[in-house]
Amino acid sequence: MLRDSFELVVQRDHEFPRLVYRALFERYPQARRLFTRNSPGAxxxxxxxxxxxxxxxxxxxxWLCEKLARLGAQHAAYGVTPEMYEGFGEALVAALSEVSAADWTEAHRDAWT
Structure with missing residues (x-):
């Protein structure tokens, strides 16, 4: 379900990552300071x-444990705290829901959370 819903979203909106960050910054404007190292596109x-x-x-x-541990360590060095992951997850689900529109179901929400 995760793969299928993500493929649908990427097909519908190639700017999907922009929506995730927009949702994040709307909910948590203080997070914007963590995203100055790269351009929004990058x-x-x-x-x-x-x-x-x-x-x-x-x-x-x-693979998941190794990769996610490495990413977690990198993000901790940037100043990301464990609590911030919840906000990013909320933004991700909001963007997925927005792009999926009528195809988004409670089962999708449950799978992504």
């Missing part, structure tokens, strides 16, 4: 690639 590309990689490796627990 940041969106990195996010989309990382999410696609995670979805491609959902059944590979070793």
């Amino acid at each position: 940041q969106g590309t990195m996010f989309e690639r990382a999410l696609m990689a995670v979805l491609d490796h959902l059944e590979d627990d070793v």
Whole structure:
């Protein structure tokens, strides 16, 4: 379900990462200060690639643990706190829901949260 819903979103809106960051900054304007290292386009590309990689490796627990631990350490060095992940998750689900529109279901929300 995660892969299928993400593929639908990317097909419908190639600017999907922009929507995620817009939703994040609307909910948590203080998060904007963490995103000054890269251009918005570059940041969106990195996010989309990382999410696609995670979805491609959902059944590979070793890869997921290693990769996500590395990403977590990198983000901690940038000043990201564990609490901030919840806000980013909310923004991600909001953007997925927005692009999916009528195709978004409670099951999709449950799968992504």
